[in-house]
Amino acid sequence: MKKEINFVLNGSEVTVAIEAHKRLIDVLRGPLGLTGTKEGCGEGECGACTVIVDGRAVNSCLYPALEVEGKSVTTIEGLLGTDNNLSIIQEAFVDQGGIQCGFCTPGMIMSTKALLDDNPDPTEEEIRDALLGNLCRCTGYVQIIESVKSAADMVKNQ
Numbered sequence: 653m654k655k656e657i658n659f660v661l662n663g664s665e666v667t668v669a670i671e672a673h674k675r676l677i678d679v680l681r682g683p684l685g686l687t688g689t690k691e692g693c694g695e696g697e698c699g700a701c702t703v704i705v706d707g708r709a710v711n712s713c714l715y716p717a718l719e720v721e722g723k724s725v726t727t728i729e730g731l732l733g734t735d736n737n738l739s740i741i742q743e744a745f746v747d748q749g750g751i752q753c754g755f756c757t758p759g760m761i762m763s764t765k766a767l768l769d770d771n772p773d774p775t776e777e778e779i780r781d782a783l784l785g786n787l788c789r790c791t792g793y794v795q796i797i798e799s800v801k802s803a804a805d806m807v808k809n810q
Contacts, residue, residue: 659720661686662730670717677701677712680727688728688758692787699786702759703727709766711785728758731765740810741765741803750799752790760786764800772807774800 654669661684668683680686680703689712692700696711703712704726705719731739738746741764751757760783767774767782774782779800788796 655718657718657721659722660724662726672718674717675713676703676705676710676715676717676720676725679717680712680725686727686729690755690758692755692759696785697787698756699759699763699783700756702762702786704762704766704769707766707769709763709782709785726762726765728761731761739765740806741768741799744803744806745796745799748799748802749795750791752788756786756788756790760788760796760799764803767800768804768807772804774804776801779804 654671656667656669658665658667666684668679670679670683677689677691680689689703690700691713692698694713696714699711701712702709705715706723731742733739741761745751745757745761750760763783763786767779771778776797779797783796783800
């Protein structure tokens with residue numbers, strides 16, 4: 653039996669009929685066709701599936717889809733600007749080499765966005781704390797931390 657849910661997705665209102673047991677990632681990648689959000693571990697350990705729900709970074713692999721009723725959800729696709737230009741955060745990750753294989757990148761970027769929306773001038777320790785739930789097997793994190801610092805600088809100077 654399906655239940656209809658209504659929420660704001662990347663700035664647009666959506667309605668989707670889902671089965672009650674579905675996770676948010678299943679709905680995003682399935683009926684809504686937004687495949688930028690990646691499923692890594694499926695257990696909330698890696699952060700690849702991070703999206704923002706009502707301003708808070710969450711693991712969409714653990715988030716019950718029914719819980720987004722009436723809420724606002726932002727995915728990596730929602731960061732693109734007009735004419736599909738990269739967001740400041742995405743640009744910083746490209747410029748600083750914070751992207752290697754790219755699998756963790758959407759989750760890293762969404763965690764960064766949640767951090768910078770809440771704290772546009774984070775310390776390195778605050779950056780590291782914000783990214784604790786995101787795992788990367790390629791970069792060693794140095795370039796990712798530099799990417800977040802660069803994005804913070806660009807946000808401040810915008």
